[in-house]
Amino acid sequence: MDIVLQQLVNGLTLGSVYGLIAIGYTMVYGIIGMINFAHGDVYMVSSYLTAIAIALFSFFGLESFPIIIFGTLIFTIIVTGAYGWVIERVAYRPLRNSSRLSVLISAIGMSLILQNYVQISQGARQQGIPTMLTGAIRFDIGDGFVQITYMKLFILFAAFLGMGVLTYIIQKTKLGRMCRATQQDRKMASILGINTDRVISSVFVIGAAMAALAGVLVTLDYGAFDFYVGFIIGIKAFTAAVLGGIGSLPGAMLGGVILGLSEALFAGLISSDYKDVFSFSLLVIILIFRPSGLLGKPEVEKV
Amino acid sequence: MSQETGINIASSIKDTIIAGLLALIVFGPVVGILLDGYGFETRFDDVAWIVAIVMAGRFAISVFVQTEAGKKFIYRQLIKEDGVTVTAPDYKSKMRYIIPIVIIIGLIAPFIASKYVLTVVILGLIYVLLGLGLNIVVGLAGLLDLGFVGFYAIGAYGLALGYEYLGLGFWSMLPLAAIMAGVAGAILGFPVLRMHGDYLAIVTLGFGEIIRLVLTNWTEFTHGPNGVSAPLPTLFGLEFKRRSRDGTPFHEFFGLSYDSAFKYIFIYLVLFLVVLAVLYVKHRLTRMPIGRAWEALREDEIACRSLGLNHVLVKLSAFTLGAATGGIAGVFFATYQGFVNPSSFTFFESALILAIVVLGGMGSTLGVVIAAFVLTVAPEMLREFADYRVLMFGILMVVMMIWKPRGLVRVTRKGFATRKGVVK
Amino acid sequence: MSNTVVRKTLISLAIAGAAFSAQADVVIGVAGPHTGAYAAFGEQLWRGAEKAAMDINAKGGINGEMIKLVKADDACEPKQAVSIANRLVDSDEAVAVVGHFCSSSSIPASTIYEEAGVLMVTPASTNPTLTERGLPNVFRVCGRDDQQGDVAASYIVDDLGAKRVAILHDKDTYGKGLADAMKATMNSYGVDEVLYEGLTRGEKDFNAVVTKIRSVDADVVYFGGLHSEAGPLVRQMREQGLTATFISGDGIVSDEFVSVAGSPEYVDGVLMTFGADPTSYAAGKVVVDEFRESGVEPEGYVMYSYTAMQVVAAALDATELDPIAASDWLHENSIETVMGTKKFDEKGDLTISDYVMYEWDDKGKYTMLNN
Incomplete structure (x- = not known):
């Protein structure tokens, strides 16, 4: 019993991270219909930025945990946001009128560039950061126990806070309205006076910022990363986005949590060898019965 | 402006x-x-x-x-051009002269080239096959397939495991692997074909990953990450080894001194002929009703269905044929490398094949051939830049897409003259 | 237009082939993952080999000729290993190769070296299959996974007296080979594992597996894999309150293991099998000091790579640069290296296995266990 509950806790934290990264995929897909393959690597860059920020803070003698966390978050989100903007400007905007496949190839190229640029500038070493927050809450259940570390609580809290802020931005602010309008009909939106290029840029910045949030949280928790971490987590997050219905914000979060939970439960109760086989099979099965994902709008098609 | x-x-x-x-x-x-x-x-x-x-x-x-x-x-x-150039009805392509020359050069080349160049060219030709296979699926039928590497893996493992468990050699596995991969393509294609664009992409991606993960994890059957060794092709039973286990090796039969280049020359020649055959088949297919149907479906699915095209059958045939080509490429890859393990069949490989198709110009056969060579030869030539190799490769991909988003070679179509003497 | 593209491609191919053929020195390839996820190890191989070549050249080279090193990158991919091996033997005309790193690269590449009669000495590939295939030209200056597994298994059973052992591996040639070797020996001692699972390489979240280890109540966790996964794994174990002893192989030998684990306190008490400290030999003291003076810590495989280069040089020197004779010579003679005297058996493995247990302390350093 305690084991199952513990696996649920594991899956929930993992899933909320997937969800945060999935937002970047889903927003970009929603607005320009492209799979941003470089998004996983933007997350990877944010891991490096986290470590750099922490190294800088400790160099200047700042020790207090809240200040470091807060400073790291701001620094990482700003710089990662700049990455999102630059990537869109350099690799995607010139291809605005080309076929979606060309943009996809450009994105794959961008992903290779990011990985290797980081590898060259930071070396191929495994990187780590010192442990920042230790300790855990422990619940005794029967003979066993379920525990959740403070760091994991912080991840859950921050992830849902990030989601909340994002939902507010999209639903209530002017920028959000412009995003939604552009998503609905880009041509119409620009006729109505919306600078769609700028909206698309800001979507990339928001997506990158969410990836940065995930990057900071994961890096603080696991403490380990290398230039290759973006790939696997990127594929998983993309799977989560599709699972939840690509283009849908709550779908991304839901897909992330479902994917995280199912991975943890399958690995924990059956076999971790076939964990990934299970997640991908789950995806295939859901898509066969619900071809637009869980919360996606079914495409209307007339013959 | x-x-x-x-x-x-x-x-x-x-x-x-x-x-x-x-x-x-x-x-x-x-x-x-x-x-x-x-x-x-x-x-x-x-x-x-x-x-x-x-x-x-x-x-x-x-x-x-x-x-x-x-x-x-x-x-x-x-400006957004449409992707096809239509030539005049009486236009005679210069390819008439070029193709025979290329074929002759291709047949002579292995006897002159050094072994290293030969291996690079073999790899290039394998990617030509892969590109041609995926070109049917993505370029012609417009189905975005990100898991093409799965069929490639089926072909490669088909040879290695078929040899290990059933004693089947290169020549029996070549058609068998094509059939196996084709069947896998059909099985995968059937449920997923009602999905649209990017959902199809992610499902195929999942499929490719599932194949690789099963190959990694099913240790009892596939030897997992340790990989399996694959046999070399034989020439009427003559082996290309220094010492043959049963029978005479090739060089002894012909009284030559042993040279490890022989096997690469032989693989190259077989592969070259297979590529020519596939090119020919594909050339004919695009002019047949089925090929036209693929392209029509790519352009407007709804219109095709309302005109009575069986979209499932058309898509399925594209998927199956593409997968079979991928399977053949896998067999050659396994025999060329002499050893297969799951790390050769990662998602990056699928992305590379897709890059070949898109870079070459969607649907263009010539473009695929050129792009396959550019993408396999470029990293080899960039070896001198060692650390910057993959970085430059990525930059090349982005720059190429910005410079020529429709690929290197545009699809050309022969124009038809209106028939004279038709009653209006 | 298409015409010129084809022609250009062919021409550039020819150039690529020709560019390497004009060399007079003794060409020795250093093959390993110089790019990709394992580039750190490639760097270790290169550093060791480079220094060895410089030292040998300073003493007059091999048979009077200077060593010229060629960096050959396989990125730990078998496909690239085949291609690069062909380039080394063909275009670079290498007579010997120090490498590769990953066993999955060394195995396909060794066939090509055998056919070309090139001597291959790997400083790091420990998979048994490499030398089990009876290739005369293949040698290794490191141990074998099964020897390593034996040492770990007997330590777990005899010294720790463990009854509940969980075995994990990273599903790769090296990691799984290690885990399987250790499992086989342990089972032969009459101890069965309580858990046998694979992790996905490249992931960092192993909480699900850790919880599973908790559920089977293991008192020893054996991990076959590299530090990139071992670090987060041991950290997450400790965070979930597991106190089971963590044992792994030489794949975690790197200072990075500590930084990846997040804090030295997490690696405290971690055990591993590794060849007797490569920097501890009296014969290598000068080289180790020189390394440290130049600001390079001779960690991991640096000294192994240096040794491999010495082995290659000694064999080629004794046989007047004939790599095939050098292979035979190596099977017969013993060589003095910076890691002591090395002697090879008929398979190309070292005759003496020097695996011992090491323990990490709370300062993030490892020391040999005396037993």
């Missing part, structure tokens, strides 16, 4: 400064601060260089787009 002529230096300088600031934000931390354990070292001179290069580049571009040539370039980027 603004109407005024002449070059506005002030705005260029503004652009340059903004670019410099962005470069500072983007490259500053990652390049300038080198993590070392939990501490760091600084390398601000590198950052300064990068920022200077970015600013110079931005300034050059900014000035260039204000010149006449630059404006023309931008204009060409903005």
